[in-house]
Amino acid sequence: MVNSACSEPRGEFSHPQKEIGTMRPDETKRDLTMTSITPKQPIPQAGGHQGRVLVDSNDPQRIIKKTKRNELRFYRCLVNQLEHPLLPSDANVWSGWRAQFLGPWNHKTLQEDEVFITLENLTFRRSSLKTGQGELEQLFNHPNVIDIKLGQKLHDDQATQAKSQRMSRVALETTTAEFGMRLTGAQLWDNHQCEYLGIPKSFGKTIDRTGTDLQNKFNTFFPISDSRPRHEAGAQEVLDGLTYSAGGIPSKLLKQIVDRSIIPKIIRIRNYLSSFNWRIYGASLLVVFEADLSTLEGILHESSHSDQPDQIMQDIASVKVIDFAHVQLADSPDHGLLKGLQSTLNLFHRLSLQLGSI
Secondary structure (H helix, E strand, O other): OOOHHHOOOOOOOOOHHHHOOOOOHHHHHOOOOHHHOOOOOOOOOOOOOOOOEEEOOOOOOEEEEEEEHHHHHHHHHHHHHHHOOOOOOHHHOOOOOEOOEEEEEOOOOOOOOEEEEEEEOOOOEEEEEEEOOEEEEEEOOOEEEEEEEEOOOOOOOOOOHHHHHHHHHHHHHOOHHHHOEEEEEEEEEEOOOOEEEEEOHHHHHHOOOOOOOHHHHHHOOOOEOOOOOOOOOOOEEEEOOEEEEOOOEOHHHHHHHHHHHHHHHHHHHHHHHOOOOEEEOOOEEEEEEEOOHHHHHHHHHHHHOOOOHHHHHHOOEEEEEEOOOOEEEOOOOOHHHHHHHHHHHHHHHHHHHHHHOO
């Protein structure tokens, strides 16, 4: 049992995400920039989103994102054309593959091609279950957040020559070109230290582009707390390709999260997006799952006494595609994106096999 001092109750103000962004009253009357936000506790952000995302201080279920104007166009126009290509019935449309768009944030930016948009906060709520007493919100306590860059090409046709050359070089020198994905960073909750440990964006660029160490490096995003081998608090050890850490998650529990929640969600996203005729550049797969041991134990207990045990375990993680500033309609699916999703799925399948062999 983890030290209870590490785990806050899931009350209204128990989430670090709920105390992120505070906006001074006069900021509604002038230019709003990300530097005008004073974070009280860091929202667990991974990849290249630091400094561009904040939590709406009036509603912690929403984030405010500074982005290119093209992403606003995607949410207002292109996504409907992709999800309703032949105007099918709403029963055939599934928007759960992406963060929900909640509208523009009407504040000026310093650059004409940038805007603020509001989206659902993917690190706030795991699920919303319907019970006999109404709707029960399942909130994240201390989620792990993992960002995986998708696609084999990182720039669109509008990129400058210098940017095209730079992005092409990055793709060729990393796992992007070969596997259609690159590990972009993570924020991992340490149950022993009671704090977040960050894996920087640069980490993915240290992986051999041929993938010889990709699985082992991928597994460092999923440390396990099993007692073998011996390890001290905060230290990590690697054995048989798995990363051991006192602050991690027990292997049997992690395997349940991977098998029953993460893998099924990636499969559904891959299958759904295989019908999209588009090109998308710079998108990521954001994987969010509860990592607080006391909370996880409560979820397992709740699952064992619920009439919806499968649903509770399925919703222990959130998996979404994010970042749509570079999207174009096309006459065929984006095979680079699909390759990245399949490569990511393969990594999770192999991780599951390794966890099951302990």
